[in-house]
Amino acid sequence: MPVNLVFYEEAFLILRAPPPVFEGDSVVLRCHGKEHIAPKTLTFYKNDQALELSRPSSExxxxxxxxxxxxxxxxxxxxxxxxxxxxxxxxxxxxxxELFPHPVLMVRPPQPIDGSPVTLTCQTQLPAQRSDVQLQFCFFRNYQALGSGCSSSSEFHIPAIWTEDSMWYQCKAETKNSQVGKQSIEFKIPVQRAFADFQTRIVPASQSVFEGQLLLLNCSIKGVPGPLKFSWYKREMPNKETKILKSSEAELKISKVNIGDAGEYYCEANNSRRSFVSKAVPITVKVPVSQPVLNLSTGRTRAHEGDLMTLHCQSQRGSPYILYEFYYENVSLGNSSTLSGGGASFNFSMSTERSGNYYCTADNGLGAQRSEAMWISVLDMTKNRSIPVAAGITVGLLITAVGVFLFYCWFSRKAGGEPASDDSRSPSDSEPQEPTYYNVPACIELQPVYSNDPKENVIYTEVRRTQPRRKHAVQESESPRSRCQMAEKN
Known part of the structure; x- marks a missing residue:
């Protein structure tokens, strides 16, 4: 650049300075005189303060x-x-x-989430006259250099930043010859703790599955950087948890569900730095009821009228609640629901009209099951008591008839009369007389014979009387039993 020097007559010394310079440049100030001036006679001043040079010089x-x-x-x-x-x-x-202003440290995103990546940018600007100057950038955390040192890139990438990394950050921009270097203002990065957004998908789309069905649980998470490793857990009771080691994927598959698979399931996502746990999903397994068994409290299927009977119906398997219903000849007698596996009972009083088939059903909403039928018979005591009553009436009539007959026999003998003092009549007379027997027992008293057999409740009694004959008593040889005879029951 051309420099014009103007000399006045009274001016003896002139200090020549270069045009405006930038930081890091080298500057030479030259002191000229009208005459030759020995360098040792020259002194340079800065703000009226003498400067000491290493050796005398006009520069x-x-x-x-x-x-x-x-x-x-x-x-x-x-x-x-x-x-x-x-x-x-x-x-x-x-x-x-100024070659470039102090850099400004920029953070993207400004409020990173725990475990998310972060990009640091050191922003500054070179003037157009020095756009060819090459700068390098350095980044620091709590005054400790990040990475392997300074580089020509104005950005620094942190793969994952965590809450414990919430410290003071700073950057520095400098020329490659390190003649000019400037640092940014310290900046603390606020790292927020991550809140995992879990999405649990269930197949079938219900938290209740049937025994033997396929159960598929899928765990997806948002807001947490990967790579992620998943683990599944099942909580059966508040203090009992089981880790399912066979599944380290985001999907848990149970081909055939059984009653032991019921519980609360949750997944855990781990990104090697921190673990995130999802909410528990309760899974219930519905088991259809088995065929119920109907029992009778007395154990006997024959009862008397008025007896109190208790029917008990129970299914060995089935998810609660189970509804038990009792039937008599396809007519409902009543129902009862239970949560436990003890079954249900039904009480009723027997009557002659209730002889027949009894059965019960069990249903928990997955299909009703019916027990085998049980025949219960009732004895009719009224019909059985009619037999001795009829027999008693018959015996009474029989006794009355026998009494009348005996009286008749006695009266006939009295009326026909034996002659008390008639000697003219003798046994030798040719007229037939009423035979006289001695030591002949009286007519045998008829004994009633009866049976409780409902088919044979009629008693037959036969009474015979032999008429006196006009023959000799010895020739007659009439048996005493011929007068009174009872026919036994055929």
């Missing part, structure tokens, strides 16, 4: 100026033969321009 060399060198300079000459006669040059102000 002031400032290596790598910075903004602090932006001051006023002058030079003086002292003639060696004169005492106190000092000649001063003009005052020159060195203008040092």
């Amino acid at each position: 002031l060399y400032i290596r790598h100026v910075n903004l602090q060198d932006n001051d006023e300079y002058k030079c003086t000459h002292k003639k060696p033969w004169s005492w106190g006669n000092i000649i001063s040059s003009n005052m020159v102000k060195v203008q040092v321009q």
Whole structure:
């Protein structure tokens, strides 16, 4: 750049300075005189303060100026033969321009989530006149360098930042020769703790599955960086948890569900730094009821009228609640539901009208099951009591008939009469007489014979009387039993 020097007649020394310079440049200030001036007679001043040079020179060399060198300079000459006669040059102000401003540290995202990636950017700008200057950038956390050191990239990538990494961060921009370097203001990155957004998908789309069905649980998570490793757990009771080691994937598959698979399931996602746990999903397994068994409390299927009977119906398997219903000849007698596996009972009083088939059903909403039928018979005591009553009436009539007959026999013998003192009549007479027997027992009293057999409740009684004959008693040989005879029951 051309420089015009103007000399006045009274000017003896002139200090020449370069045009405006940038930080890091080298500056040479030259002190000229009208005459040849010995370098040892020259002195340079900065803001009226004498500068000490390493050796006498007419040039002031400032290596790598910075903004602090932006001051006023002058030079003086002292003639060696004169005492106190000092000649001063003009005052020159060195203008040092900023090569680039202090960098600003930028963070993306500004409020990262625990475990998410973060990008740090060190922003600054070179002037157009020095756009060819190459800068390098360094990043620090709590004054400790990040990465392997400075690089030409103004960005630094952190794969995952955690809540414990919420510290003070800083960056530095400098020229490659390290002549000019500037640091940013310290900045603390607020790292928020991650809240995992779990999505649990169930196939079938219900938390209740039937025994033998396929159960598929899928766990997806948002807001947590990977790679993730999943683990599944089943909680059967508040203090009992089981880790399902066979599944480390996001999907849990149970081909055939049984009653032992019921419980609360949750998944755990781990990204090698922290674990995240989902909410528990309760899974219930519905088991259809088995065929119920109907029992009778007495154990006997024959009862009397008025007996109190208790029917008990129970299914060995089945999910609660189970509804038990009792039937008599396809007519419902009543129902009862139960949560436990003890079954249900039904009480009723027997009557002659309730002889027949009894059975029960069990149903928990997955299909009713019916027990085998049980025949219960009732004995009719009223019909059985009619037999002795009829027999008693018959015996009474029989006794009355026998009494009348005996009286008749006695009266006939009395009326026919034996002659008390009639000697003219003798046994030798030819007229037939009523035979006289001695030591002949009286007519045998008829004994009733009866049976409780409902088919044979009629008693037959036969009474015979032999008429007196006109023959000799000896020839007659009439048996006493011929007068009174009872026919036994055929």
